[in-house]
Amino acid sequence: MKDILDAIQSPDSTSADFANIKLPESYRAVTVHKDEQEMFAGLASRDKDPRKSLHLDDVALPELGPGEALVAVMASSVNYNSVWTSIFEPVSTFGFLERYGRLSELSKRHDLPYHIIGSDLAGVVLRTGPGVNAWNPGDEVVAHCLSVELESSDGHNDTMLDPEQRIWGFETNFGGLAEIALVKSNQLMPKPDHLSWEEAASPGLVNSTAYRQLVSRNGAGMKQGDNVLIWGASGGLGSYATQFALAGGANPICVVSSPEKADICRSMGAEAVIDRNAEGYKFWKDEHTQDPKEWKRFGKRIRELTGGEDIDIVFEHPGRETFGASVYVTRKGGTITTCASTSGYMHEYDNRYLWMSLKRIIGSHFANYREAWEANRLIAKGKIHPTLSKVYSLEDTGQAAYDVHRNLHQGKVGVLALAPEEGLGVRNHELRAQHIDAINRFRNI
Ligand SMILES: C/C=C/C(=O)SCCNC(=O)CCNC(=O)[C@H](O)C(C)(C)COP(=O)(O)OP(=O)(O)OC[C@H]1O[C@@H](n2cnc3c(N)ncnc32)[C@H](O)[C@@H]1OP(=O)(O)O
Ligand SMILES: NC(=O)C1=CN([C@@H]2O[C@H](COP(=O)(O)OP(=O)(O)OC[C@H]3O[C@@H](n4cnc5c(N)ncnc54)[C@H](OP(=O)(O)O)[C@@H]3O)[C@@H](O)[C@H]2O)C=CC1
Numbered sequence: 001m002k003d004i005l006d007a008i009q010s011p012d013s014t015s016a017d018f019a020n021i022k023l024p025e026s027y028r029a030v031t032v033h034k035d036e037q038e039m040f041a042g043l044a045s046r047d048k049d050p051r052k053s054l055h056l057d058d059v060a061l062p063e064l065g066p067g068e069a070l071v072a073v074m075a076s077s078v079n080y081n082s083v084w085t086s087i088f089e090p091v092s093t094f095g096f097l098e099r100y101g102r103l104s105e106l107s108k109r110h111d112l113p114y115h116i117i118g119s120d121l122a123g124v125v126l127r128t129g130p131g132v133n134a135w136n137p138g139d140e141v142v143a144h145c146l147s148v149e150l151e152s153s154d155g156h157n158d159t160m161l162d163p164e165q166r167i168w169g170f171e172t173n174f175g176g177l178a179e180i181a182l183v184k185s186n187q188l189m190p191k192p193d194h195l196s197w198e199e200a201a202s203p204g205l206v207n208s209t210a211y212r213q214l215v216s217r218n219g220a221g222m223k224q225g226d227n228v229l230i231w232g233a234s235g236g237l238g239s240y241a242t243q244f245a246l247a248g249g250a251n252p253i254c255v256v257s258s259p260e261k262a263d264i265c266r267s268m269g270a271e272a273v274i275d276r277n278a279e280g281y282k283f284w285k286d287e288h289t290q291d292p293k294e295w296k297r298f299g300k301r302i303r304e305l306t307g308g309e310d311i312d313i314v315f316e317h318p319g320r321e322t323f324g325a326s327v328y329v330t331r332k333g334g335t336i337t338t339c340a341s342t343s344g345y346m347h348e349y350d351n352r353y354l355w356m357s358l359k360r361i362i363g364s365h366f367a368n369y370r371e372a373w374e375a376n377r378l379i380a381k382g383k384i385h386p387t388l389s390k391v392y393s394l395e396d397t398g399q400a401a402y403d404v405h406r407n408l409h410q411g412k413v414g415v416l417a418l419a420p421e422e423g424l425g426v427r428n429h430e431l432r433a434q435h436i437d438a439i440n441r442f443r444n445i
Contacts, residue, residue: 001027001179004072005418007138008124018126018137023070026058029178030397031114032085037092050086050405051398059116062174062182065106068129069185071141073417074197074425076176077120077388078397079205080236080342083405085117085170086398090345093117096171103149103164110173118177119145119169122191122201122425123418132185140191140425143183144372145205147172158218159368167366176201177397179417189373192380194431196423198414199386199439203240203379206412208367210240211375213337214315215248218371219364220337224249226312229302229329231322233270234261236404237339239387239411239442241315242268247383253302253311257407260445264410267441272305274298283325290348295328302329313337320344332357339364382431385438387411389445391422411442 003021007013032053040048064070085093093115101111125139135141148155148162155162169175174182191200213219214228222228228245232238233254245252246269253272254265262273281298285291302311310331316323319341326336327349336359341347353359367375378384391414392400403409416422426432432439 001418004126005420008072008074008418009424013138015136015138018124021126023061023126026060027179028056028394029059029116030118030394031055031057031059031116032088032093034094034113034115037088037094040087045087045089048087048089050083050401053086053088054398054401056395056397057114059114059178061180062109064127064129064182066130067132067185069125069132069135069183069188070127071121071123071143071181071183071188072126073121073123073176073178073181074419075122075201076118076178076415076417077202077204078400078404078413078415079119080340080404081119081167081170081205082117082177083401085115086401087405093170096166097173100166100172112173116173116175116178117169118175118181119167120201120204121176121181122197123181125188126180128185135185135188139188140193140427141188142191142200142204142376143168143176143181143187144189144208144367144369144376145169146187146366146369146372147184159370160212160218160365177394177415177417179394186369189376190380191425192376193427194382194429194435195379195386195426195439197419197425198391198416198422199388200425202386202388202412202414203384204372204376205366206236207240207379207384208372208375209339209364210237210244210315211378212367212371213339213364214241214244214313216367216371218368219362220313220335222248222250222313226250227253227306227309227331228313228315229253229255229311229326230315231255231318231326233273234264234410236412237317238315239268240384242270243384246270251306253305261410264442264445274301274305281325283321290324292328292350295325298325299329310334317341318343320347323347324349327359327361328353330357330359333359335360335362337362337364382435385435385441387442388414389442390414391416410445
């Protein structure tokens with residue numbers, strides 16, 4: 001591993017140098033264990049502690065197949081899907097690995113008694129498999145997390161519709177929270193050269209998802225002037241949705257849960273911010289009954305902030321707790337676009353407000369190859385910025401996931417894998433200098 005790191009840190013290393021490095025037989029990786037998948041049985045979700053289920057193990061280097069790449073991971077990030085994996089909710093991810101393992105001889109490698117998690121990385125290509133021509137050892141890359149087989153025509157227009165669509169590091173093994181990761185080569189994209197390893201590793205999953213969900217025609221197709229209600233506007237997804245709304249000439253109405261988070265949204269340029277805690281919205285009277293009066297109070301507050309207008313697009317992901325309110329506050333003909341259900345996936349809303357006002361609910365999930373590429377391009381051009389707040393070591397990934405599970409974090413939480421310290425890997429200092437305040441906006445708050 002030392003040879004790999006030395007080569008990455010030497011400015012003189014050539015592609016041939018990387019190709020000639022002897023790869024280790026094993027490497028360190030963050031895992032969950034199959035024989036522990038029942039460890040939290042009977043506990044409430046909130047009490048399931050990722051620090052207990054996430055392990056840092058030495059794992060065997062997987063065999064490299066056609067169309068694949070082995071990447072030395074300098075940094076990764078925590079996504080909420082890793083929180084779901086670590087608490088074995090809503091299902092254990094070992095079921096995904098077993099199912100994938102049944103697909104082919106090659107996919108069998110993924111069905112192991114441990115799951116190496118993580119769906120983001122920034123690093124350097126070490127080896128490519130047969131059939132890979134676009135990438136070479138030594139290339140500095142980030143990886144998006146869409147894994148597809150593309151053997152069915154269903155996915156040929158929109159790669160997210162492939163019947164064998166999987167999220168790498170969640171529904172496949174050999175993820176990014178590790179010193180080495182295995183990806184399909186078409187997951188690779190150029191690393192934005194003005195960012196450090198940990199900054200570059202942080203936007204991938206959430207930035208691509210927010211791009212499809214809000215901007216792409218496959219999602220809400222946001223346009224200039226739209227009022228966009230963004231839940232969790234300083235969180236992982238929300239911090240990118242807010243940037244897309246502002247950069248696209250829309251009007252974000254940011255919902256957050258503390259004055260600090262409200263300040264972050266304002267510092268990004270948002271003017272309309274609602275602190276849901278301070279204003280005490282209680283959309284559910286009890287576990288089974290919603291309170292339409294609270295939807296209305298929320299809607300009135302939005303009208304105050306917009307000069308009397310309602311919401312064109314709701315950027316939804318909290319799910320059960322907010323969905324009824326989201327449908328209610330959307331304007332006639334507006335769109336609720338959802339990619340998740342953090343607070344519960346059995347949603348309830350008053351359908352009269354949907355059909356009578358011709359609203360639409362759009363389901364959105366990650367991003368297709370092209371959308372992920374376009375989202376990364378915006379980062380590389382300095383149009384959209386990473387929202388990295390705090391960085392942990394690989395050893396402390398459990399704590400990092402705990403922070404995200406308990407909503408103690410801001411923006412994105414990074415993890416250093418092979419990178420010995422923060423701040424390395426910047427190649428374009430001029431572009432960085434132009435955007436340094438925006439790049440650092442979320443740091444250490
Ligand atoms: C990028 C980051 C993203 C995120 O963070 S997203 C948040 C994290 N992700 C999640 O929380 C999602 C986790 N996944 C799940 O909870 C489950 O993954 C799903 C509920 C999405 C799917 O459940 P399942 O049981 O895997 O799939 P089924 O489609 O219900 O398949 C079970 C059997 O049911 C059959 N079936 C499917 N549709 C139909 C139908 N319309 N009529 C009859 N049968 C159907 C199938 O074929 C299959 O059958 P057979 O077991 O024999 O293979
Ligand atoms: N389908 C897909 O492709 C993707 C799905 N996801 C899913 O989206 C969800 C959010 O992910 P991410 O943004 O990274 O997570 P984060 O935890 O970083 O941010 C979510 C934010 O949502 C807000 N929130 C949480 N619970 C509630 C609630 N009950 N009511 C209102 N607001 C709430 C919080 O903000 P505050 O407290 O300030 O209001 C929180 O910071 C997860 O479930 C994740 O699995 C994520 C990425 C891709």
